[in-house]
Amino acid sequence: MMMPRITRREFLGQTLAAVGGGALLSAGGLTLARPAAAAVAPGQHVLPPLPYAYNALKGLSEQLVTWHHDRHFKGYVDGRNAVETALAAMDPAAAGFDAKTYAGLKKQETFHACGQILHEVYFSNLGGDGGAGGQAVVAALERDFGSLTKWVADLRAAAIAAGIGWGVTCWDPSCGRLVNFSVESHQLGAVWGAVPVVALDCWEHAFYHDYGPDKGKYLDVFFQNLHWDRINERFQAAGGQ
Ligand SMILES: [Fe+2]
Numbered sequence: 001m002m003m004p005r006i007t008r009r010e011f012l013g014q015t016l017a018a019v020g021g022g023a024l025l026s027a028g029g030l031t032l033a034r035p036a037a038a039a040v041a042p043g044q045h046v047l048p049p050l051p052y053a054y055n056a057l058k059g060l061s062e063q064l065v066t067w068h069h070d071r072h073f074k075g076y077v078d079g080r081n082a083v084e085t086a087l088a089a090m091d092p093a094a095a096g097f098d099a100k101t102y103a104g105l106k107k108q109e110t111f112h113a114c115g116q117i118l119h120e121v122y123f124s125n126l127g128g129d130g131g132a133g134g135q136a137v138v139a140a141l142e143r144d145f146g147s148l149t150k151w152v153a154d155l156r157a158a159a160i161a162a163g164i165g166w167g168v169t170c171w172d173p174s175c176g177r178l179v180n181f182s183v184e185s186h187q188l189g190a191v192w193g194a195v196p197v198v199a200l201d202c203w204e205h206a207f208y209h210d211y212g213p214d215k216g217k218y219l220d221v222f223f224q225n226l227h228w229d230r231i232n233e234r235f236q237a238a239g240g241q
Contacts, residue, residue, distance in 0.1 A: 025143065027041075033222060042083045042084035042085060042086065042087070042088045043081040043082070043085035044081065045077050045081050045084075045116065047073060047077045047081050048120060050069050050123060051123065051124055051127055051230075052127040054066050054069070054205075055204045056127060057126055057127070057221075057225050058221065058225055059210070059217075059220075059221035059224065059225070060210060060221060060225070061209065062208050063209060064207075064209040064210050065235075066208060067205065067209070068201075068205060069119075069123060072119070072203075072205050073115075073116070073119040073123070074113030074155070075115075075226045076112045076119060076186075077112075077116050078115040079108065079111075079112035079115070080109070080113050080115075080116050081196040083105050083108045083109045083112055084109070086105055087102070087105050087106075087109065090102055090105075100175070110187045111185060111186055111187055112186075113187075114183075114185075114186035114187035114190060115186040115187075117166060117196065118168065118183075118186055118196065118199045118201070119164055119199075119201070121168075121196045121197075121198070121199035121234070122199045122200070122201050124227070124230050124234070125198055125225075125226055125227060125230070125231060126222075126225040126226065126227060127225065127227045127230075128225060128226050128227030128228060128229070128230070129224075129225075130146060130223055130224040130225060130226045130228075131228070132226075133228060133236075134238060135228050135229065135231070135232035136235065136240075137197065137228070137231055137232040137235035137240065138228065138232075140177075140178055140235065140240060140241065141169075141178055143177075144177045144178045144179075144231055145174075145178070148214035151169070151178075151180075151192055152223055154180050155167045155169055155180045155198065155200055156200075156219050158180040158181065158182040158200075159182070159200045159202040159219065160215070160219075162182045162183055162184050162189070162202055163184060163201055163202070164180065164184065164185065164202070164204070164205075165183045165184040165185055165186070165188070165189070165203070166182075166183040166186070166199055166200060166201055166202060167180055167181075167182060167183070167199075167200040167202065168180070168181045168183050168189075168196050168198070168199050168200070169181075169196070169197050169199075170191065170194035170195055170196050170197060171194065171195045171197055171235060171238045171239065171240040172191060172193070172194040173193055173194070173195075173239065174191070174192075174193055174194070176241070178197065178235075178240070179194065181194070186234045191200070195234075195238035195239075195240075196234075196236045197231060197234050197238065197240065198226075198231055199220070200222055202215065206218065
């Protein structure tokens with residue numbers, strides 16, 4: 001018997017607490033862990049609203065943020081839905097199964113899913129004044145990187161190293177500390193079990209409208225807009241220590 005499905009917003013409206021011993025991450029509309037009772041059926045992902053006004057970010061224009069959220073982020077949500085719907089219609093056990101089409105869809109599945117997840121983290125990262133105020137995640141970053149300044153420098157380097165990709169600070173339970181990973185595209189560089197805490201988008205669509213090739217100025221602005229309370233909520237919900 002199929003369990004009733006509810007929308008993401010309905011679910012978030014019902015409970016933002018930890019459920020069944022599993023952490024529910026809801027910072028800025030972000031949900032990286034959900035109980036099975038609130039599962040998203042294949043093809044039913046929904047673009048979360050921007051958790052602040054489109055013109056709220058310092059140094060990032062309303063036009064850029066609108067395109068980034070409403071076109072690019074939405075494209076990954078729509079892409080994931082399309083891929084999941086197509087996969088759901090395929091039967092690997094059936095005669096005439098199209099393995100080549102299936103293989104292409106499986107590659108697209110991780111691309112779009114990771115694009116969706118990282119953009120959720122990215123937009124919920126932002127909307128603050130960049131000022132860290134004694135949150136547990138800040139203490140953990142200072143412990144694991146030596147200082148907040150060193151973490152910033154390393155995340156910038158990881159993001160630049162990715163080229164078209166991301167720098168992602170993750171709580172990595174396999175080593176019990178925060179780690180900056182360099183992720184090409186959206187999915188090439190992910191580590192199993194590591195939970196994104198801060199995601200820094202270095203695709204050109206994230207900055208080129210406002211800064212052209214001057215990626216460094218965009219990176220400055222990114223850190224000036226961090227919302228540390230939401231980052232801390234995500235870190236703690238991930239089991240970070
Ligand atoms: Fe992006």
